[in-house]
Amino acid sequence: MAKIITQKNGTRKDVIIQKAAALYKSKSYTAASMRELAESLGVEAPSLYNHIGSKGELLEAICFRTGNRFIDQVRLISEGEESIVQKLEAIIRFHIRMMLENFDEVFVANHEWKHLQEPFLSDFLNIRRTYEKSIIDLIQQGIDRGEIKPLNPYVAVLTILSAVRGLEFWQRNKKNVSQQVLENDMVNHLLNGLTT
Amino acid sequence: MAKIITQKNGTRKDVIIQKAAALYKSKSYTAASMRELAESLGVEAPSLYNHIGSKGELLEAICFRTGNRFIDQVRLISEGEESIVQKLEAIIRFHIRMMLENFDEVFVANHEWKHLQEPFLSDFLNIRRTYEKSIIDLIQQGIDRGEIKPLNPYVAVLTILSAVRGLEFWQRNKKNVSQQVLENDMVNHLLNGLTT
DNA sequence: CCTACCGATCGGTAGG
DNA sequence: CCTACCGATCGGTAGG
Numbered sequence: 001m002a003k004i005i006t007q008k009n010g011t012r013k014d015v016i017i018q019k020a021a022a023l024y025k026s027k028s029y030t031a032a033s034m035r036e037l038a039e040s041l042g043v044e045a046p047s048l049y050n051h052i053g054s055k056g057e058l059l060e061a062i063c064f065r066t067g068n069r070f071i072d073q074v075r076l077i078s079e080g081e082e083s084i085v086q087k088l089e090a091i092i093r094f095h096i097r098m099m100l101e102n103f104d105e106v107f108v109a110n111h112e113w114k115h116l117q118e119p120f121l122s123d124f125l126n127i128r129r130t131y132e133k134s135i136i137d138l139i140q141q142g143i144d145r146g147e148i149k150p151l152n153p154y155v156a157v158l159t160i161l162s163a164v165r166g167l168e169f170w171q172r173n174k175k176n177v178s179q180q181v182l183e184n185d186m187v188n189h190l191l192n193g194l195t196t
Numbered sequence: 197m198a199k200i201i202t203q204k205n206g207t208r209k210d211v212i213i214q215k216a217a218a219l220y221k222s223k224s225y226t227a228a229s230m231r232e233l234a235e236s237l238g239v240e241a242p243s244l245y246n247h248i249g250s251k252g253e254l255l256e257a258i259c260f261r262t263g264n265r266f267i268d269q270v271r272l273i274s275e276g277e278e279s280i281v282q283k284l285e286a287i288i289r290f291h292i293r294m295m296l297e298n299f300d301e302v303f304v305a306n307h308e309w310k311h312l313q314e315p316f317l318s319d320f321l322n323i324r325r326t327y328e329k330s331i332i333d334l335i336q337q338g339i340d341r342g343e344i345k346p347l348n349p350y351v352a353v354l355t356i357l358s359a360v361r362g363l364e365f366w367q368r369n370k371k372n373v374s375q376q377v378l379e380n381d382m383v384n385h386l387l388n389g390l391t392t
Numbered sequence: 393c394c395t396a397c398c399g400a401t402c403g404g405t406a407g408g
Numbered sequence: 409c410c411t412a413c414c415g416a417t418c419g420g421t422a423g424g
Contacts, residue, residue: 028310030226034403046404047409055403111307114224152373155381158366159359166358177348185351193389230419242420243393251419 020058021104029112066109084142099167149196216254217300225308262305280338295363345392
C-alpha cells in the first residue's frame with residue numbers, strides 16, 4: 001500500500017524538484033498547487049505521487065539541498081590558508097554567484113523554509129544557525145588578528161549575508177551593470193567597511 | 197447589497213489590520229486564513245466583513261501604509277541641509293528603527309506584496325522603484341561631490357537596503373547586543389565602505 | 393455581531 | 409501514467 005520511491009527515479013524526481021522551485025519562487029509555497037506543478041510538467045496531479053511522497057517533501061528537498069551546498073563550500077573556503085579577509089571575500093563571491101546562478105532554489109530556501117514541518121523546520125534552523133556561527137567565528141578571528149576593525153561580529157555577518165541575499169531584487173538585464181561590476185562593487189563595499 | 201465601509205470604523209479596522217499584519221508575518225499571507233484572523237480578534241469570520249471588504253484589502257492596507265511612511269520620511273530627510281553622507285546615515289538609521297519598531301507591517305510589506313492583485317501590484321512596484329531611485333540619486337550626488345567614492349549607485353543602494361531588511365532575522369533579546377551598538381555598527385559598516 | 397451555508401479549490405488516495 | 413473521487417478547508421454571502 002505504501003509507496004516505495006526507488007532512488008532510480010532520481011532523475012525524474014530532480015526535474016520535479018527543479019520545477020517546484022521555480023513555481024514556489026514565483027507563487028510562494030502555499031499558493032502554489034500541485035495541479036499547477038503537474039501542468040508545468042505536462043502530467044495530471046496524481047501522477048506526481050509516483051515520484052514524490054508529498055508537497056512538503058519537495059520543499060524539504062529544495063531547502064536541504066541548497067543548505068548543504070552552502071555548508072560544503074564555506075567549509076572548503078574556511079580550511080584554506082588565505083587571510084581572513086581573503087576568505088571572507090571568497091565567501092561573499094560564492095554567495096553572490098549562488099544567488100545569480102541558482103536563483104530559484106536559493107530563493108525558496110531563503111523565503112519558504114518557514115513552511116517546513118517538524119522535525120525539518122528545527123533541523124533547517126539549526127543548520128542555518130551553525131552556518132552563520134562559522135562565519136561569525138571567522139570574523140572574530142579577523143578581529144583578533146587585527147585584520148578587521150573591532151565591531152560586533154553578529155552585526156557584521158547579518159549585514160553581509162543580508163546584503164547578498166538582496167540580490168533577489170537584482171534586475172538581470174536592466175541597468176547594464178555587468179556581473180563583474182556587481183560582484184566587485186558589492187565585495188568592496190562590504191569589505192572596505194570592515195577592514196582596518 | 198454592496199457593503200459600505202464608513203471611515204468611522206477606522207479604529208476597529210485599524211485593529212484588524214494590525215492583527216492581520218502579525219498573522220501574515222508569522223504564517224504568510226496565503227497560509228493565513230480569515231478564520232484564524234477572526235479568532236485572534238475574538239469573533240467569527242463573517243463578522244470581519246462588516247469592517248473590511250476582503251482579505252486582499254488588508255494586504256493592500258499594510259503594504260501601502262508602510263510604503264507611504266518610508267516615502268514621507270525619506271523625502272523629509274532628503275530636503276534637509278546636511279551633507280549627502282549625513283542624509284544617508286539618517287536614512288539608514290530610519291530604516292533600522294522601522295524594522296525594529298514596526299516589525300510586523302514592514303515584514304509583510306517586504307515579503308507578501310507579491311500577493312497583491314492588480315492594479316495594486318503595479319502601483320506598489322512603481323512606488324518602490326521610485327523610492328529606490330531617490331536614494332540612488334542621493335548616492336550619485338555624493339559621488340559627484342566627492343563625498344562618496346565612485347561605484348555603481350544601483351549596487352550600493354541594493355547593498356544598503358538589503359542589509360537593513362535583513363534585520364528581520366535579528367534575535368532581539370539574545371546575544372546581548374544593544375540597539376545602539378547594532379545601529380552604530382551597521383551604519384559604520386555600510387558607510388565606511390562607501391566614503392572617500 | 394451571529395448561524396447557516398455555498399461553490400471552489402486544495403492535497404492526496406483508490407484502482408487500474 | 410490516467411480517471412474518478414474524497415474529506416477538509418478556503419473566502420465570502422444571505423439573512424437576521
